Amino acid sequence: MGVYDPAPGQRVFGATLPSYDELQGCIRCGRCLPVCPTYQQTQLETFSPRGRLSLMRAVEDGILGITRGVEEHLYHCLDCRACNTVCPPGVRIGELILRGRVAVEKKHPRSVLMKFVLRHILTGAGRAEILSLPLRLVRALGLDRLGALILGWIPGIGIKIRQLVEFSPQLGRPVRRELAHITESQGEKKHRVAYFLGCMMNVAMPEVSRATVRVLTRVGCEVVTPRGQMCCGAPQDDQAMLELSRDMARRNIALFEKDLESVEAIVTDCAGCSGALKEYAEWLHDDPAWAARAKSFSFKVRDIAEWLDAVWPAQMKLAHTPARATYHDPCHLANVQGVRQQPRNLLARVQGLDVAPLPDSFPVRCCGSAGIYNITHTAMALDLLDRKMQDVASTGAQLVVSANPGCLMQLDWGRKRGTNKIEVKHVVQILDESLDQEK
Amino acid sequence: MNPKIAAELRESIGGERFSTAPEDLVAYAYDGTWAETRPDAVAHPEMTEHVASILRMADNLRIPVVPRGSGTGLAGGSIPVKGSICLNLARMNRILEVSVADSLAVAQPGVITFDLQKAVEKQGLFYPPDPASVYQCSIGGNVATNAGGPRCLKYGVTGDYVLGLELVLAGGHVMRLGGRTIKDVAGYNLKQLFIGSEGTLGVVTEITVQLIPKPAAQRTALAAFPRLADACVAVGNILQAGVVPLVTELMDQGTTRAVEEFKHLGLPTDVEALLLVAVDGDEALVGRDIGLVAEILKKSGAREVRHAKSAQESEELWEARRSISPAIARLGRNKLGEDITVPRSKIPEMVSRLREIGRANDLSIVVYGHIGDGNLHPTILCDRRDAGMMKRVEKAAGEVLDASIALGGSLTGEHGIGIFKRDHVAAGLDPVALGWMRQFKRLLDPHGIMNPGKKLPAD
Numbered sequence: 094m095g096v097y098d099p100a101p102g103q104r105v106f107g108a109t110l111p112s113y114d115e116l117q118g119c120i121r122c123g124r125c126l127p128v129c130p131t132y133q134q135t136q137l138e139t140f141s142p143r144g145r146l147s148l149m150r151a152v153e154d155g156i157l158g159i160t161r162g163v164e165e166h167l168y169h170c171l172d173c174r175a176c177n178t179v180c181p182p183g184v185r186i187g188e189l190i191l192r193g194r195v196a197v198e199k200k201h202p203r204s205v206l207m208k209f210v211l212r213h214i215l216t217g218a219g220r221a222e223i224l225s226l227p228l229r230l231v232r233a234l235g236l237d238r239l240g241a242l243i244l245g246w247i248p249g250i251g252i253k254i255r256q257l258v259e260f261s262p263q264l265g266r267p268v269r270r271e272l273a274h275i276t277e278s279q280g281e282k283k284h285r286v287a288y289f290l291g292c293m294m295n296v297a298m299p300e301v302s303r304a305t306v307r308v309l310t311r312v313g314c315e316v317v318t319p320r321g322q323m324c325c326g327a328p329q330d331d332q333a334m335l336e337l338s339r340d341m342a343r344r345n346i347a348l349f350e351k352d353l354e355s356v357e358a359i360v361t362d363c364a365g366c367s368g369a370l371k372e373y374a375e376w377l378h379d380d381p382a383w384a385a386r387a388k389s390f391s392f393k394v395r396d397i398a399e400w401l402d403a404v405w406p407a408q409m410k411l412a413h414t415p416a417r418a419t420y421h422d423p424c425h426l427a428n429v430q431g432v433r434q435q436p437r438n439l440l441a442r443v444q445g446l447d448v449a450p451l452p453d454s455f456p457v458r459c460c461g462s463a464g465i466y467n468i469t470h471t472a473m474a475l476d477l478l479d480r481k482m483q484d485v486a487s488t489g490a491q492l493v494v495s496a497n498p499g500c501l502m503q504l505d506w507g508r509k510r511g512t513n514k515i516e517v518k519h520v521v522q523i524l525d526e527s528l529d530q531e532k
Numbered sequence: 533m534n535p536k537i538a539a540e541l542r543e544s545i546g547g548e549r550f551s552t553a554p555e556d557l558v559a560y561a562y563d564g565t566w567a568e569t570r571p572d573a574v575a576h577p578e579m580t581e582h583v584a585s586i587l588r589m590a591d592n593l594r595i596p597v598v599p600r601g602s603g604t605g606l607a608g609g610s611i612p613v614k615g616s617i618c619l620n621l622a623r624m625n626r627i628l629e630v631s632v633a634d635s636l637a638v639a640q641p642g643v644i645t646f647d648l649q650k651a652v653e654k655q656g657l658f659y660p661p662d663p664a665s666v667y668q669c670s671i672g673g674n675v676a677t678n679a680g681g682p683r684c685l686k687y688g689v690t691g692d693y694v695l696g697l698e699l700v701l702a703g704g705h706v707m708r709l710g711g712r713t714i715k716d717v718a719g720y721n722l723k724q725l726f727i728g729s730e731g732t733l734g735v736v737t738e739i740t741v742q743l744i745p746k747p748a749a750q751r752t753a754l755a756a757f758p759r760l761a762d763a764c765v766a767v768g769n770i771l772q773a774g775v776v777p778l779v780t781e782l783m784d785q786g787t788t789r790a791v792e793e794f795k796h797l798g799l800p801t802d803v804e805a806l807l808l809v810a811v812d813g814d815e816a817l818v819g820r821d822i823g824l825v826a827e828i829l830k831k832s833g834a835r836e837v838r839h840a841k842s843a844q845e846s847e848e849l850w851e852a853r854r855s856i857s858p859a860i861a862r863l864g865r866n867k868l869g870e871d872i873t874v875p876r877s878k879i880p881e882m883v884s885r886l887r888e889i890g891r892a893n894d895l896s897i898v899v900y901g902h903i904g905d906g907n908l909h910p911t912i913l914c915d916r917r918d919a920g921m922m923k924r925v926e927k928a929a930g931e932v933l934d935a936s937i938a939l940g941g942s943l944t945g946e947h948g949i950g951i952f953k954r955d956h957v958a959a960g961l962d963p964v965a966l967g968w969m970r971q972f973k974r975l976l977d978p979h980g981i982m983n984p985g986k987k988l989p990a991d
Contacts, residue, residue: 117916120861122564123604123668127644136622136642137576138559138603151558156570162555179667182861 113153118184119146125176125186130459131169134476139166142176142186149193164201167193169470171463171477172331173424175456187429191330198333211334216341217323218295222267225296229264237261256471260506268299268306276306276316283313284404287349287356289370289394291363292324293498301498304525305362305397311528312404317356319348325361327369327425330376331464342373343383346390358395362521364426364497365464367396371430396426398496398520402435405442411527413445418523419490420448421481421504422457423497436496436520443527449488462503474503482507485515493517533572533615541573541589541617545582550575560618563605564665566866566916567951571598571612576620580698580706580737583619587735588704590617590981597702598983599731601641601673604665606869607950609677609730613985619735621672627651628738634712635743636695641672641736648741658746660687663946664857672736678728680946682779682853685904686812689946691727698738699726702977712740725972730948731983733976747812750778751822752846755834760784760805761880762833767904768876769828770809775821777904781808781853784883786898787860791852794859799852803835807903808853810846856900864896864913868925870932873906874941885935886910893928895921907945930956949987958989 125142126132132141139148139162148166151157167190174187202208214224231237241258245251269290278284286309294302309316323345326338349359361367374391377383395403420440426432433455440448461467461477481504485493493504493515504517533552542550552573561568572595577583590597596616603610612618625642632655639648646666649659662681663669669679675697680689696710709723710716726733757763760782767780783791783806792799799806809829811821826839840846860867874882883899890897890912901908910932914925933943933956943953943960958966969988976982 114865117865120564120866121562121566121603122665122857123602124665126602126668127646136620136625138620138622139555144559147559147562148555157554157558160555162553166555181858183858 115184116146116150116153116189118182119143119150119186120182121147122181124179124181128175128179128456128458130171130173130175130461130477131473133458134473140169142170142190145170145190145193146184146186149189149196152196159197159200161201164197167197169473171424171459171461171466173457173459173463174428175424175458178428178456191333194333195335203332203334207332208334211329211332212337215292215324215328217321218267218269218290218292219321221292221296221324222269225264228261232264253471256475257468259509260467260502262297262502262505264296265299267295268302269295272306272318274318274320276310276318278313278315279310281313282315284358285315285317285356286400287352287359287393288316288318289325289345289349289359289361289363289366290318290322291361291366291498293365293502294363297502298498298519301362301501301519301522304519304521305360308401308521308524308528309360309397312401312406312409314404317352319352321348323348325363325366325369326376327365328464330369338369339376339380342376342387345370346373346383346386349390350386353389353393356393358400359390359393360395360397360400362397362496362519364396364423364430364432365499367394367399368425368429370394396430396432396435396496398426398436398439399430399432401521401524402438405439409528411443411524413443413523413527415445415447416492417447417449417488417490418492418494419451419485419488420520421451421460421485421493421495421500422454423495423500424457424459424463426496427454427457436494439520439524440494443523445527446492446523449490451488452484460500460503460507462497462499464499467503467506478503478507478510482511482513486511486513491515492523494520494523496520537593537595538573541575541586544585544589545575545577549577549582560600560603560620561612563600563603563608563610565606565608565611565952567608567611569612569614571616571618574618574620576623578623580700583621583700583735583737584704584706586617586619586704587700587702587981591703591979594979594981596981596984597735599672599676599735601670601676602644602665602668604669605673605677605950606871606947607677607944607952609948609950609983609986610673611951613983621735622670624672624737625670630655630657630743632657636712636740637743638738638740639671640738641670641675643671645669645671645674652743653746656746657743659693659741659743661690661693671739671741675727675736675739676729676731677946677948680902680905680907682781682902684902684907685780686776686778691724693741693743694723694727694739695742696738696740697723697726697736699734699736701734702979702981706737707734710740714742728948730950730987732973732987733982735982747814749815749818749843750810750812750846751818751840751843752808752810752849753822753826753829753837753839754849754852755807755809755826755829755837756800756803757805757807757834758803759833760883763805763807764876764879764903766807766829766832766834767809769832770825773824773828775811775825777825778810778812779808780902780904782806782879782899782901782903782908783808783852783856784899786896787856787900790859790863790898791855794862795851795855797852797855800836806852807834808849810850860898860911860913863898865915865917866913868912868914868929869947870908870910870912870929871944871947872908872910872932872936872941873945874908874936874939876903876906878939878941879903879906879908882908882935882939882941885939886932889928889931889935893924893931895924895928897928897932905945906941934959951986954986954989957987
């Protein structure tokens with residue numbers, strides 16, 4: 094039975110984990126099960142945080158090899174970190190699972206295509222922009238719909254192609270090159286902030302970035318946008334490419350260091366990015382040359398909602414055409430950063446908005462976007478999206494507000510798939526529109 | 533597992549509901565403790581027929597079956613035995629009915645207890661049993677262990693609310709016991725035999741529970757007692773005054789210190805015990821009762837009493853109680869949580885014996901519990917990797933159980949016997965009663981396939 098026998102550690106995961114002890118910290122109480130979206134969908138232990146940690150521990154204990162099954166179960170995780178928020182002994186389950194992915198990478202590497210995209214395309218706003226040109230062309234010529242019509246009939250991958258076309262957002266005009274290095278505040282300058290452009294924001298929703306800069310300047314912020322920003326590194330971190338994500342972190346830190354002293358905060362309107370930027374201190378904590386620099390950098394990072402709520406001038410009124418809205422917490426904003434109240438505070442300032450609470454907001458239940466999860470695990474992502482859209486419908490909201498490009502694209506996919514007439518917007522877009530109405 | 537047998541079992545309930553994958557065997561090897569034994573297969577039934585089918589074939593083939601709800605048990609009751617099929621009931625998780633007219637609910641065993649509570653509260657009804665694992669444990673598991681929680685002094689345990697059960701017995705026979713009424717003396721009361729039987733007699737597949745009206749309000753008081761014995765007497769004094777408290781939670785000094793270090797709530801750490809008392813009822817009643825309780829606590833020797841004037845203040849006092857588990861988890865790498873009950877008057881004696889046991893074995897033991905019903909949770913802090921320490925833990929745990937029995941108590945109030953306390957059951961039961969228990973087990977499970985090696989001592 095071995096009830097009282099301590100198990101030996103193989104140091105398989107230990108090599109890349111913060112510590113093997115932390116893996117042993119799970120007391121198996123099961124508190125994480127009911128909050129885990131993939132467990133909710135399957136009612137299977139292997140799809141739960143406790144189950145995933147147990148698989149890793151079994152590998153450590155020499156009970157299980159690094160099987161294809163272990164790999165699959167570690168990648169079924171959404172990395173939504175809902176489990177972290179309820180774990181009684183405070184085990185950092187989400188982080189451990191990501192480190193687990195690194196340990197299985199040697200035996201079960203990511204696909205060549207995935208590595209290529211993460212290494213060469215999704216590496217920064219500029220690169221993503223250039224390499225999105227073919228996609229723009231395809232879209233402009235309507236080839237995507239045509240392609241979906243023809244290729245959609247291929248058994249097996251046809252449905253995936255149709256889903257991708259249905260999902261993919263309209264690409265706007267990138268904001269990166271039109272942004273001056275310094276954008277002056279409107280009226281009295283009260284703050285100076287550095288702006289981190291997310292890759293997805295710049296390419297897929299540049300209108301949000303424009304709104305962010307407009308709102309920042311309206312509330313008295315001078316906005317510094319350093320040129321040559323890299324991707325935040327979150328997608329690479331998620332897919333076991335630790336060296337690449339650390340490298341991006343170092344390059345971003347070096348780039349922002351010039352302005353670090355003079356700015357009050359580094360802000361970004363992508364919750365995935367703000368989560369990752371705040372984790373730089375942790376990512377580089379064991380790198381003696383960078384640990385202190387990463388700490389000073391992470392210390393100044395604020396999500397846009399967090400920053401705007403802190404500096405919003407009391408006299409600055411917001412008014413919106415009357416509408417019922419609901420707010421969907423991005424997992425990496427709410428579960429990772431604990432930023433729940435600030436976006437709600439901002440929306441509460443807007444006259445005309447009736448904000449109805451979305452069910453399952455604490456801890457937030459993932460919408461299924463989860464970085465690139467909706468592309469790698471489409472069936473599960475769609476099940477979660479359908480549940481989310483039912484929740485949205487139950488609130489009666491016409492306006493669904495969130496704060497992360499992944500969530501916004503996923504929710505917009507939900508809009509396209511459904512029959513409800515709703516609009517999907519970023520918090521800053523609401524603020525931007527409401528300032529205009531007030532003008 | 534023999535591939536031919538696995539194929540037959542798989543076919544009987546459908547491919548995706550049966551697995552022998554090594555990853556699944558690892559993930560169903562444990563419960564809420566650190567013990568583990570991998571089963572040979574895992575089945576995920578979605579309806580009573582699936583359960584019946586597994587139990588019929590397993591009985592024919594003499595394969596042990598271990599039912600499992602959420603795997604949150606603290607006695608090893610749902611840990612598989614060698615060569616067994618783990619029967620994961622988590623997918624049978626539908627609430628079938630909430631009847632306001634009959635004040636009852638019908639649920640499948642995999643329903644999370646908290647989900648059941650929420651569902652009935654929407655209709656203004658109340659399902660009182662409230663084990664600490666309420667967010668993750670299943671109602672089926674609650675029936676299997678006759679789970680309690682902190683509200684038992686006033687509201688009783690799971691078994692007090694079960695009106696009817698649907699069960700599947702070894703051999704696949706489906707049986708219904710009880711029904712939808714409170715009063716029912718037709719035939720023998722077999723229902724209670726199955727409640728708390730830890731899956732050793734059959735598998736519960738449907739549960740009908742009685743509900744009561746939801747009390748409108750709750751108020752809480754927190755008292756600091758320089759002497760722990762006074763806190764125990766205070767509970768008796770409150771009952772004497774005609775107030776039946778919703779909860780009476782005791783925290784010893786070690787527990788209080790752990791919580792204070794973890795949460796910095798400003799709790800007094802220089803007293804032997806903190807006592808959290810809550811009352812419930814309508815708004816006017818709770819206001820009056822909590823005032824009375826505060827007064828009695830002071831008269832009974834409390835150095836200071838904080839009593840909540842609003843629901844918000846009550847919540848703040850509750851924060852201390854809710855932080856116990858995480859606070860203790862941070863104290864040591866591992867913990868062994870015991871679950872003894874003793875008559876209330878013996879609690880001070882028990883606590884001092886626990887201190888001696890801790891000292892004699894060089895171990896830290898912190899104590900908290902629901903003292904109104906005499907249920908204490910002495911928690912031994914330990915480190916699994918330290919073999920020498922774990923030997924002492926095993927010895928100390930045995931001494932704790934012996935002390936409890938010597939004071940007229942029980943080995944377990946709400947966690948169950950499982951595998952952990954199996955060696956001690958004989959000492960805690962009347963030998964004649966034990967003989968009959970064995971006979972019942974043989975009668976209902978002639979081939980011994982239902983969760984063997986649990987609940988009763990080895991023959």
